[in-house]
Amino acid sequence: MAIPQRYSLVTLGVADVIAATAFYRSLGWEPAPSSVEGEITFFATPGGVIALWSTAELAKDAGTSTMHANAPAFRAVTLAINVATRDEVDDAVGEWMALGGSVSKVPTETEWGGYSGYVADPDGNLWEIAHNPFWPLDERGLPVLGSE
Template identity: 35%
Template sequence: MDQRISFITLAVADVERSRRFYIDGLGWREELFVPGEVLMIRAGEHLMLSLWDERGFESEVGPIRRGDGLVPVTLAHNVRTEAQVDEILSLARRIGADPVGEAIKRDWGGYTGYFGDPDGYRWEIAVNPGPTGELVLPD
């Protein structure tokens, strides 16, 4: 098996609401949109973010855990500068992301902040120092 991820699939309560957030709000481009079913967004050269209606998700994958607390996963979008981190967090705030935290300098040397999408998935916007940070950024 190759060491790679092809799809990241997240179950969402309302595909249209997710489309408004990611496509209309963040300005991303959709690859596939089937109202009430799925929104697919190219997230890398060979990576697709799939936002799948939770009913369809549950029918194929199984029951979704529900209750208090956060979904135990974060997604990260890395950028080159602290100003870019602040700019994206500001955009998230303008389009209604909740919550949106202020970016801070982390003990490990990075500068990061988080926002929540309409289903509570946490996005980290980050500058990572060193070779790992460079590895994940496009040329």
């Protein structure tokens, strides 16, 4: 069997599931009915499920500790939200900040011809907000790769 080329679920480790859920709800995201209040929150998206779960419980489930001696401050993982225009990048980053998130990189033109910035949720999980003029968005808001 080949491993399918897709992801089904991304789980973000958070310090406080209730507070993290409140932040994502303030973005306009609605938890799925399968969420368990205060324990784990699921958000269905067009591309997969985003979960918020206690960092300690996530580490325990993965069979690892929450702190590794050689772990960098940057975990080398980001999530991305592609939008249709540069103005939408600026608007999304501004709203993210107004709702309690932070900016790690202000939106700027990229070397590949797009426009993006990086934001963090209150737990430091990084998201890129990007406009890629070479990837039109489909009806679900997902990038169409390989289009020019």
